[in-house]
Amino acid sequence: MRLNAYLARAGVASRRRADELIKAGRVRVNGEPGRLNTFVAAGDRVEVDGREVSAQPLAYYLLHKPAGVVTTVRDPQGRPTVVQLVPAQPRVVPVGRLDADTTGALLLTNDGALAHRLAHPRYGVEKVYEAEVEGDPDEKALRRLRDGVELDDGRTAPARARRLGPGRVELVLHEGRKHQVKRMLAAVGHPVLRLHRSGYAGLELGGLPPGAWRPLRAEEVARLRTLVGSAARGDRRTTA
Ligand code: URA
DSSP: OBHHHHHHHTTSOOHHHHHHHHHTTOEEETTEEOOTTOBOOTTOOEEETTEEEOOSOBOEEEEEEOTTOBSSSOOTTOOOBGGGGSOSSSOOEESSOOOTTOEEEEEEESOHHHHHHHHSGGGOOOEEEEEEESSOOOHHHHHHHHHOOEETTEEOOOOEEEEEETTEEEEEESOOOTTHHHHHHHHTTOOEEEEEEEEETTEEOTTOOTTOEEEOOHHHHHHHHHHTTOOOOTTOOBOO
16 A cells, blocks of 8 residues: 555545655654655554554454453463454454453453553543452441452552342442452452453443453444543544
8 A cells, every 4th residue: 555545544644645744754664764655565664753653443342251261462371362352453452451260341442542541540440340259248348348448559449339139249440450359359358259340431241242242333432532531533444
């Protein structure tokens, strides 16, 4: 594909404006200055003002992560990974992580800017967990979960907690520390037996079975961007 077409596909500029950027020496291909007649092939690295741009469409998938699958792109131990459960192209990465034995809502995307913000503690994205626990938490235990629990990395922020049934608790957090739910419930005397995330940033699994995924709808992507104040990327295409 011609360099100006590539830049247009990447949402950088119209082809005509892309030609201007190229002539101004602001575009490099594999480290060399781009020219009007430069062709871009698969695997080439294109940079505008030193920032890599990509003509891949943006993709956003909501996966119902099953148990036994690790939230990583590549696992040195060879265990199945979440990226193997979604389409291989365009390449996406998980936003945040769930433990291998945790099931539930996991977002995967190649929209790096949005992923970065969603995972950043500053934005306090809401996560809804359903836990099966040892014993049956009473109101005192629930109140401790709501008020904040002292963990070895500090006190947890106020959370919502309610009993769903015998030995079943729903926790709504705006933090995302490692093993946080398991550590919080253990700290109030109710170690987790099973953990499921039913909601992430307002996205819900609905009837999606374990191991299945769906693309986000355009309005869901727009809502996520609004949630974290991330502007839409001009004319970049989306598969959502
Ligand atoms: N908290 C946990 O303990 N585990 C998870 O997978 C997610 C949140």
